[in-house]
Amino acid sequence: MDNALVTVLIAMLGGAIRVSTPFMFVALGETLTEKSGRINLGLEGNLVLGAMVAYAVSYLSGNAWLGVLAAGGSGLFLGALHGYICKLPRVNDIAVGIAMMSFGTGLAFFFGKPFIQPTAPRLDAIPLGDWTGNPALAQALQVNPLFFVGIALAVFMFWAFRNTRWGLIVRMTGDSAASAKAMGVSVDLVRFLATAAGGFLAGIGGAFLSLYYPGSWNQGLSSGQGLMAVALVIFARWDPIKCIFAALLFGAAGALGPSLQSIGISQGYYFFNAAPYILTLIIMIISAGSKAAARDVPGELSITK
Amino acid sequence: MTLTAISRRRLLKVGAAGLAASALPFGIARAQTNVVLGIVYVGPKDDFGWNQAHAVSVESLKALPGITVVEEENVPETDAVAKSMESMINLDGANLILATSFGYYNPFVVELAKKYPDVTFRHAAPLWNKDKDPANAGSYFPYLNQAHYVNGVAAGLSSGGKIGFVAAKPIPSVLSNINSALLGARSVNPNATVQVIFTGEWSLPVREAEATNALVDAGCEVITCHVDSPKVVIETAEGRGVKTAGHNASQAPLAPKGFITGAEYKWETIYKSYADDIAAGKTPPNFLVGGYNNDMLRNTPYGAGATPEAIAAADAAIAALVAGAPIYKGTLKDNAGNVVVDKDYDNYDPYLDGMNWLLEGVQGSIT
Numbered sequence: 001m002d003n004a005l006v007t008v009l010i011a012m013l014g015g016a017i018r019v020s021t022p023f024m025f026v027a028l029g030e031t032l033t034e035k036s037g038r039i040n041l042g043l044e045g046n047l048v049l050g051a052m053v054a055y056a057v058s059y060l061s062g063n064a065w066l067g068v069l070a071a072g073g074s075g076l077f078l079g080a081l082h083g084y085i086c087k088l089p090r091v092n093d094i095a096v097g098i099a100m101m102s103f104g105t106g107l108a109f110f111f112g113k114p115f116i117q118p119t120a121p122r123l124d125a126i127p128l129g130d131w132t133g134n135p136a137l138a139q140a141l142q143v144n145p146l147f148f149v150g151i152a153l154a155v156f157m158f159w160a161f162r163n164t165r166w167g168l169i170v171r172m173t174g175d176s177a178a179s180a181k182a183m184g185v186s187v188d189l190v191r192f193l194a195t196a197a198g199g200f201l202a203g204i205g206g207a208f209l210s211l212y213y214p215g216s217w218n219q220g221l222s223s224g225q226g227l228m229a230v231a232l233v234i235f236a237r238w239d240p241i242k243c244i245f246a247a248l249l250f251g252a253a254g255a256l257g258p259s260l261q262s263i264g265i266s267q268g269y270y271f272f273n274a275a276p277y278i279l280t281l282i283i284m285i286i287s288a289g290s291k292a293a294a295r296d297v298p299g300e301l302s303i304t305k
Numbered sequence: 306m307t308l309t310a311i312s313r314r315r316l317l318k319v320g321a322a323g324l325a326a327s328a329l330p331f332g333i334a335r336a337q338t339n340v341v342l343g344i345v346y347v348g349p350k351d352d353f354g355w356n357q358a359h360a361v362s363v364e365s366l367k368a369l370p371g372i373t374v375v376e377e378e379n380v381p382e383t384d385a386v387a388k389s390m391e392s393m394i395n396l397d398g399a400n401l402i403l404a405t406s407f408g409y410y411n412p413f414v415v416e417l418a419k420k421y422p423d424v425t426f427r428h429a430a431p432l433w434n435k436d437k438d439p440a441n442a443g444s445y446f447p448y449l450n451q452a453h454y455v456n457g458v459a460a461g462l463s464s465g466g467k468i469g470f471v472a473a474k475p476i477p478s479v480l481s482n483i484n485s486a487l488l489g490a491r492s493v494n495p496n497a498t499v500q501v502i503f504t505g506e507w508s509l510p511v512r513e514a515e516a517t518n519a520l521v522d523a524g525c526e527v528i529t530c531h532v533d534s535p536k537v538v539i540e541t542a543e544g545r546g547v548k549t550a551g552h553n554a555s556q557a558p559l560a561p562k563g564f565i566t567g568a569e570y571k572w573e574t575i576y577k578s579y580a581d582d583i584a585a586g587k588t589p590p591n592f593l594v595g596g597y598n599n600d601m602l603r604n605t606p607y608g609a610g611a612t613p614e615a616i617a618a619a620d621a622a623i624a625a626l627v628a629g630a631p632i633y634k635g636t637l638k639d640n641a642g643n644v645v646v647d648k649d650y651d652n653y654d655p656y657l658d659g660m661n662w663l664l665e666g667v668q669g670s671i672t
Contacts, residue, residue, distance in 0.1 A: 011519055018518075019511060109379075116351045119540075119559070136522045139545070214514035214537045215544075219349050219379065221510050255515055261502040262519035266670035273505050273512070 004263040007136065011262070014140030015255020016248040017147060018213045022047065022222075023247035024150040025205030026229035028157060029075075029198035031240055034233060035161065036194035037174035037187075037300030040082050041097030043202040044226030045104020046075040050206025052112035055217035059120035064211050067120070068146070071207035072200045078104050079199015083192035101226075108219075115217050123212045144212045146204065150244070153201075157240040170194055174298035202226065228276075235284055237296040250276050339371050340401055340580045343393030345386055346378040347406035347533070348508060354534035354553040359405050359429075361554065362572035372580050375399055382408030390417055394424055401583055403576070404428045407476075410444075418442035425589060427579060430478070431658060433592055443591035445575050447601035448652060449478070449552075450485035451626050452568030453529075455604050456550040457489020457497075458622045459565045460527040462615035463548055466490055466497035469525030471516045473507045473532045475671035477660040482531050482552075482568070484664045485632055491666060493618050500525055501669030507533040517541040527565065527610075539564070548610040555605045564608030566619060574600050594653055597626035626652075633657060638665045 026043050033040045050071035058067030082100050086093045129141025160167040173180045173190045180187050209225075210217045232250065236242035257273035260266075342363070350360035356378065367374050375397045377389045386409050393399040394417075402424060404414050410432045418426045418439040426442045433444035460468050468490055472479050483501050490497035500523060502516040509532075517528055517538050528542035529550035536559060542549045543560040551557070551567020575593060582589040595601035604623065607616050626632075629652070637646035639662035650657055663669055 007522065011522060014518065015515060019515070113349070113351075116349060117353070139518070139522065209511075214510045214541065216510070216536050216540055218352060218510065218534060218536065220508040220534070223509055223511070225511070254512070255519075258502050258504070258512065258516040258519040259522075261516075261669065262500070262523040264668060266501075266503075266668070267672055269503050269670075270505055 004265075007263050008256070008259045010136050010140050011259030012252040012255045014136075015259070016252035017140065017143055019251035019254050020244075020247040021144065021147050021150055021208045021212075022205035022225055023229045023232060023250055024154070024244060025146075025208070026202045026226050027232045027236065027243040027247055028150065028153055028240055029079075029201030029205075030230050030233045031198075031236070031238055031243055032157065032170070032201070033079075033191075033195045033198035034238060034301060035174045035298055036170045036191045037177060037298055038083075038086060038093050038191045038195055039097060039301060040079065040100070040195055040198060041094055041227075041230060042078065042082055042100025042104060043097075043199070043230055044222060044224065045101040045108075046078045046199050046202035047104075047206040047209070047226035047229075048222050049074050049078060049104040049108040050203030051210035051221050052108035052115065052206075052217055053203070054207035055120050055210040056112070056115045058122075058211055059115060059118050062121055064121045064123045067211055068123070068204060068207040071203040073203070075203020075206070076196055076200040079202070080192070080196040082199065083195035086195070087188045087192060112217060112219070116219075120211070120217075122215050123208075125212070144208065146208050146212070150247075154240040154244045161240070171298075174300050177300055202229075205229070228280075231280070235280055235287070237287070238298060239296070249279065253279050338400070338584055338586060339373065340583050341373045341375065341397060341399045342366065342401045342403065342576070342580065343375045343390065343397060343399030344377075344403040345380045345389050345393075345405060345409065346376070347382060347409075348379060350376065350378045352534040353536040353539075353556055353559070354532070356405070356533070358554040358570045359403075359572055362570075362576055363403075365573050366576055366580060369577075369580070371584055373397075380406075382406055382413075384413075387413045387417060390414075390426075394421055400424055401579060402426045403579075407432075414442055415439065425579070425583060427589070427593075431592070431594060435591065440591070443589070443593070445579075445593040446478075447570050447572075447575070448481075448594060448596040449568050449570060449602065450481040451596040451632065451652060452602045452604050453482040453552075454485040454489035454626070454632050455619050455622050456529055456566060456568050457486035457491075457499075458493055459489075459604075459607070459611055459615040459619040460486070460529065460548070460550050461490030461492070461494040461497045462618050463565050463610055463612045464526035466494040467524055467526050468497065468499045468550075469517070469520030469523070469528045469547075470499050470501040470669075471513055471520065471528065471530035471532060471538050472501050472503050472669075474505065475503055475661075477658055479531045480660045480663060480671065481657060483667055483669075484660070484662075486529060486550075487664055487666050488632055489622065492622070497666070499667045499669075501663070501667060503669070503671075504532065510534075510537045513537045514541045518545070521545045521547055551605050557605050557608050561609060563610040564605075565610040565615065566607050567605035569603050569605055571601050571603050596652060597623060598629050598652075639663060640665050640667050640669075 053074040054067035054071035057070040058064045125142040129138040232246045236246040253276040346356040348356045431446045487499040527548045530538040539556045539559045548563040579589045633650040635648040639645045
C-alpha cells in the first residue's frame, strides 16, 4: 500500500505540473483583466484559438516557440476586440465575453480543420528529475519552460500590483473608476490594455495545450478548461500567487482519477474524476463566506455590483 | 423535443415538392432509385478515430454512380441531431440516413423513423429492437472485439504481456474489446494481463493523456485504447517509449517506432450493401452485424513495434476468425471470481452483447 500511495502522490505531482500550466496562464490573464474592473468570460475562446494558431504556426514554420508567440498574438487580438467593444456605451462585458467565447472557438474550428491530421513540432521539456534515478519521478519532473514562465509571471504580477505605478493604476480603475477619473487616468484605456494583455496570456495557455500537453490539436482539446480557469480566479481571490496554487491543486486533483485506477482502486472512478470540481466547490464555500474575502473583490466588477 | 412541429423549412420544402411533382409528367418508371445517403458524425471527420473510419468509408462510395453523399460533422447527441437528419431528408432528399453515434438512437432516430416511414434509417450500434422499433429503422455493427483480439495476440508476443487499456465508458462493446484483447494476449502468453483505466467520456484529451501516463508508470509495455479519437493516447505512449496498438482507424503514422497493429472497421462493406439494396428497390437488412468472417473488419498493417513471431501469430488468428473460430471459450471467470463464460460462445451470441464483466486477468472495475 505504501508503494501504491507513493505512485499516486508522484502521479499527482506530475499531474499538477503537466495539467496546471494552461489554467495558470488563463487565470493570470483573467486576474489582470478583473483587477482593472472588467470581466472577460471569453477566455475559453482565446485558449482554443491559441491552441489552434500555435499548432498551425508551429507546423507551417517548423518552430514551436514561434507558435507560442503567434498564439499569444491571437489571444491579444481577441482580448483587444473584447476590450474595444466593452468601451462602447451600454455594453455588458459578460454578454460580450460569452459572444467572444463562441467567436474564438468558432474561428479555431473553422481555420483548424486542416491541422487536425498533421503532426507539428512540439515544445521540449526540461528533465529535472533524472538525478532521482526513479523513472516515475523523472517522468513527473519533466517540466515545460512555460510552467516556470507562469510562476515567474505570477510573482511579478503580485509584486507589480503593489509596488509599481502601473499596478496601482490597474487596481484603482478596478476598485473605483471615479477615483481613477479624478486622478486623470483614462479608465477605458486601462481596461482595454488589461483585457488585451489578459487575452495574450490566455492565448499562450492554449499553445501549451496543443504544443506540449496533451500536445495535439483537435476540437475537443480544451473541453472547458478556459471556463474553469476563469472560475479559479474567484477561487484564488484575485491574487496571482494563489492562482498558481489553485491551478496546481486543480491539476493534481485531476490526476487523482486515472492514478487511483492505475494502482487498482478502480471502484468509483466517476467520483474521483469529478474530484477537481468537488474540491473547488468545497474550498470556494469555505473561503467565500468570510468578510476578508469580500474585501478582495475589485469594486467595479459587474458581477458584484 | 419539437419533432412534430412543422418548421418553416419543412413547409417550404413540401410546397416546393408539390410544385415540382405537378410539373412532372406522371408515369415515368425508373429502373433504379438514386441513393442519397445522409450521414451524421458526432465529431470531426478527421479525428484519427471513430468518425474518420466512417468518413473514409463514405468517401469511397462517392465515386460510385447513383450515390450522393450528404455529411454533417460535430453534431451533438441532442435535439441537434434530429434537426440535422430532418434537414437532410427535407432539403437534400436523403433516403438513407446513417446515424453514427451511440446516443443518436433513442429517441432521435426512433422518433424520426416514425415520422418519415419512407426513409431508411440505420444506426451504428446494436440497439434496434424488432418488437418496439419502427421497421424502417435498423442497426449495423461490426464486432470490433475480433480485431482487438488480434491486437492482443500481436501485443502479447511483441512485449512481456503487460497491456494498458485506456477506455471511455464501461458499456458492453468497450468491455468486450478489453476482454478480447486479454484473451488474444493470453492465447499466446498465459501470463498476460490487461490493466484498464476508464476516463468516463468519449473524448477528453487531457484525461486520456493522464491515463496513458498512469498506465506507463504502472509498468504497461503496450498501450491500446477505446476512445473516440486515439490520437492523444497513441502519441503520448509513443513519446513515453512504449509500444501501441490502435483502435477505429489507422494510427500507424502517429507512432513510427512503437506501433504494432490496430483494430479497424471496414464500414464500406456495410454502406455499399445498403446502397445496393436501396438502388435495387429492396429493403436493407434491419439488423446487420459481422466481423472478420464477412469482411467488416481489418487490422492496420503491422508497424515497427510488431515482432516477426507476433505477425505470424496475428495472421493465424485472423485466419481462424475468418473461419468463425470463437473467442470466448469456456470456462472463464470474471475478475471477481464468478464464472461468466461456461461454454464456447459463438462470436455473435446475444449473451455476449449484454457483457457486464471484466475477465480474470483484467485489472479494473466497471463501476
